[in-house]
Amino acid sequence: MAIVEPTHHLSPRLASMKMFSHASGYKTVYADLNVTPLVDMFVILVLFLVANFSATGEILSMSNDVQLPVAANTQELIPAPVIVISKQEVLVSGFLLGRIDDLTRDAYLNIPTLEEKLREMRMQYENLHAAANDLSAFKGNVNIQGDKNAKFSILKRVMFSCAAAGYSTISFATLAGEKEPTTDG
Amino acid sequence: MAGGMDLGGGGGGGKKPLDSAINLVPFIDLMAVTIAFLVMSAVWTQVGALQVSQSGQAASQDQAQPTEQLKPVAILLREASMTISFGGQPFDPIQITRDEKQKMDVTLLAARLKEVKSQEPTQTALTVTAEDSVRYDDLVRVIDTCTGNGFGAIAVSPASG
Numbered sequence: 001m002a003i004v005e006p007t008h009h010l011s012p013r014l015a016s017m018k019m020f021s022h023a024s025g026y027k028t029v030y031a032d033l034n035v036t037p038l039v040d041m042f043v044i045l046v047l048f049l050v051a052n053f054s055a056t057g058e059i060l061s062m063s064n065d066v067q068l069p070v071a072a073n074t075q076e077l078i079p080a081p082v083i084v085i086s087k088q089e090v091l092v093s094g095f096l097l098g099r100i101d102d103l104t105r106d107a108y109l110n111i112p113t114l115e116e117k118l119r120e121m122r123m124q125y126e127n128l129h130a131a132a133n134d135l136s137a138f139k140g141n142v143n144i145q146g147d148k149n150a151k152f153s154i155l156k157r158v159m160f161s162c163a164a165a166g167y168s169t170i171s172f173a174t175l176a177g178e179k180e181p182t183t184d185g
Numbered sequence: 186m187a188g189g190m191d192l193g194g195g196g197g198g199g200k201k202p203l204d205s206a207i208n209l210v211p212f213i214d215l216m217a218v219t220i221a222f223l224v225m226s227a228v229w230t231q232v233g234a235l236q237v238s239q240s241g242q243a244a245s246q247d248q249a250q251p252t253e254q255l256k257p258v259a260i261l262l263r264e265a266s267m268t269i270s271f272g273g274q275p276f277d278p279i280q281i282t283r284d285e286k287q288k289m290d291v292t293l294l295a296a297r298l299k300e301v302k303s304q305e306p307t308q309t310a311l312t313v314t315a316e317d318s319v320r321y322d323d324l325v326r327v328i329d330t331c332t333g334n335g336f337g338a339i340a341v342s343p344a345s346g
Contacts, residue, residue: 042216049223071329074233148322171234
């Protein structure tokens with residue numbers, strides 16, 4: 001029996017497929033990708049992100065050193081100078097004022113460096129708005145980003161210094177929490 | 186991907202098919218850019234603010250009202266107890282109890298504030314006087330409870346001064 005060399009040929013099942021058939025000559029390789037689910041997903045994502053979009057941006061920079069307390073009946077945070085009372089230090093707009101132990105050691109109710117810094121910031125703000133003929137722009141808003149374990153002894157000094165520098169509307173930054181169930185049902 | 190619109194088979198005469206595909210590529214591009222922008226600018230932590238004033242100052246101009254006729258409401262907050270006074274008359278002190286997460290229980294405070302509010306419904310001003318050892322978390326919780334019970338103009342003052 002003669003030896004038959006195996007040749008490259010397809011099985012009958014594959015040969016019957018359109019892809020492997022050479023009967024019709026030229027075949028286009030154009031394949032259309034179905035993008036409808038992709039567009040659906042994009043639309044839902046955009047809607048979700050736009051609904052969560054905050055035009056004011058990030059006023060506070062979160063850090064592990066400051067654990068904010070939780071409150072339910074809050075208002076929106078206004079862009080204003082931020083005083084950070086961390087576990088150990090007090091900062092105003094990123095400028096370190098000192099350690100809490102040092103700042104609460106004296107019997108004085110104010111923190112002179114904080115008051116000075118706030119006055120400086122107020123002057124800058126007013127000068128900037130005076131250049132634009134907007135003299136009633138200063139509202140005296142200030143945000144306090146305090147750690148929840150901070151004591152009132154430092155808070156009262158910070159608040160007093162804010163009031164002394166003309167920042168009378170003080171906002172305590174809090175994390176949004178659930179409303180308490182009411183007692184009367 | 187091809188950018189042109191596929192308007193069916195070309196030439197050959199006869200009737201042209203009416204179905205046409207909208208080119209979605211620019212739309213996908215726009216969506217991708219918008220999503221990238223929104224994800225980068227998103228603020229994921231929901232932060233709110235409780236507005237207070239130093240004692241002796243009006244909370245804000247629009248909330249200033251003639252409080253002379255109204256009985257003043259004040260809370261003296263200590264580390265372990267608090268006392269509400271209404272028109273200068275103090276109620277019984279409330280002992281502060283906490284849960285396992287050190288969260289203060291404010292049920293009794295809310296009930297007292299409701300009682301006060303029912304007697305003086307137009308009063309929105311309240312002064313919280315706190316001692317030095319009071320935790321910021323407790324103070325915020327008390328202010329939050331007061332705000333939730335209709336006292337919007339809250340002033341904070343130190344106990345010693």
